Amino acid sequence: MCKQCFFVLRQQKWTVQAVLFVNEKISKQMIKFTAGIAKESIVDVEGVVKTVDQKVWVVSSAEPRLPLLIEDASRPETEEDLATVKQDIRLDNRILDLRTTTNQAVFRVEAGVCKYFRNYLTSKGFVEIHTPKIISVFRAEDSNTHRHLTEFVGLDMEMAFQYHYHEVVDVIGEMFVSIFKGLRDNLRLEYKEAVKLLRENGVEMDEEEDLSTPAEKLLGKLVKMKYDTDFFILDKFPLKVRPFYTMPDPNDKVTYYTYTEKLNLKTIQSYIDSFKYGAPPHAGGGIGMERVTMLYLGLDNVRKTSMFPRDPKRLTP
Structure with a gap:
């Protein structure tokens, strides 16, 4: 079982990468739970921007399989080397x-x-x-x-x-x-x-x-x-x-x-x-x-x- 996990938090156009690791207050089960949160889930994170204890709550869990990935949708449709998302797929999943x-x-x-x-x-x-x-x-x-x-x-x-x-x-x-x-x-x-x-x-x-x-x-x-x-x-x-x-x-x-x-x-x-x-x-x-x-x-x-x-x-x- 992993002893730490990285995850990205986004609010509107701002993003921050967070890390959660096992210590005296955070268990391996907490790491496993956090690593299993589906992408684009809405979460509450309690913490300070420094190496202190943090807690994570899932406010609204997203489906494990998303119709599109934000990193793919962020690329222009003219991108040839990496995956992109076409307009109809974007509009069908506008949220x-x-x-x-x-x-x-x-x-x-x-x-x-x-x-x-x-x-x-x-x-x-x-x-x-x-x-x-x-x-x-x-x-x-x-x-x-x-x-x-x-x-x-x-x-x-x-x-x-x-x-x-x-x-x-x-x-x-x-x-x-x-x-x-x-x-x-x-x-x-x-x-x-x-x-x-x-x-x-x-x-x-x-x-x-x-x-x-x-x-x-x-x-x-x-x-x-x-x-x-x-x-x-x-x-x-x-x-x-x-x-x-x-x-x-x-x-x-x-x-x-x-x-x-x-x-x-x-x-x-x-x-x-x-x-x-x-x-x-x-x-x-x-x-x-x-x-x-x-x-x-x-x-x-x-x-x-x-x-x-x-x-x-x-x-x-």
């Missing part, structure tokens, strides 16, 4: 996967995104009814991509503007710059400019057509090459690909009249009437916290920044 130091760091960054989001908007006077909110958003999203979820954490704000909705766009742009810190310039492109840039680089698309994922990725690269920035705002999306309640571009008469002819204004007359009494114009914006964190950290999939991701194929755990 264990969240214990890696990488994930602990990811969600600390995500907490920082929330903090800077609120701090910036609060500093701009967003209080009372317009207080910035962190909300859970659910949508019938049938997109199985690296950046889509059917449930995501949204950072939401709305504000009244005096003259033009660009007042809101500017606040959102400044907010992103404030969050990312390292970005120095705020860039806003109109949709037609983006389409022109894509056309010049071999993408065939109409000005009223929505951006596909490949086109969106290419646009990011083109903006980086042309303006030397990773961050830009795309303004004046075509009305055809926007919700009905968004404001048409008053300079685009063709789109405006084509759209209103198809919309039965009587169905929203009570909403329109509310503006007879001086209701101020409003615009709002929301960002997906997980997607911002994914982009900021350069990760390849939004599921890595969602604590319990939801998509068309995943409802558990």
Whole structure:
């Protein structure tokens, strides 16, 4: 029977290696018991960080055979020489996967995104009814991509503007710059400019057509090459690909009249009437916290920044 055993204790992202050895107060049976505790069990350890007597209690014993090992999950999937854990296995056993130091760091960054989001908007006077909110958003999203979820954490704000909705766009742009810190310039492109840039680089698309994922990725690269920035705002999306309640571009008469002819204004007359009494114009914006964190950290999939991701194929755990 062994006279000592080593074991690793972890709390969030901090780890410490401990040693237990036989002495006048610790028996060989205690050593055997401690050595047999399953990995990822939750334990209470009583002791001082020096060579003194220690006691160990098992608070919640883990199954002897784990679906994944933390040391394996801590390695990147591109590792060739050692065992790694694929994404579906990670997500099926998210409780264990969240214990890696990488994930602990990811969600600390995500907490920082929330903090800077609120701090910036609060500093701009967003209080009372317009207080910035962190909300859970659910949508019938049938997109199985690296950046889509059917449930995501949204950072939401709305504000009244005096003259033009660009007042809101500017606040959102400044907010992103404030969050990312390292970005120095705020860039806003109109949709037609983006389409022109894509056309010049071999993408065939109409000005009223929505951006596909490949086109969106290419646009990011083109903006980086042309303006030397990773961050830009795309303004004046075509009305055809926007919700009905968004404001048409008053300079685009063709789109405006084509759209209103198809919309039965009587169905929203009570909403329109509310503006007879001086209701101020409003615009709002929301960002997906997980997607911002994914982009900021350069990760390849939004599921890595969602604590319990939801998509068309995943409802558990």
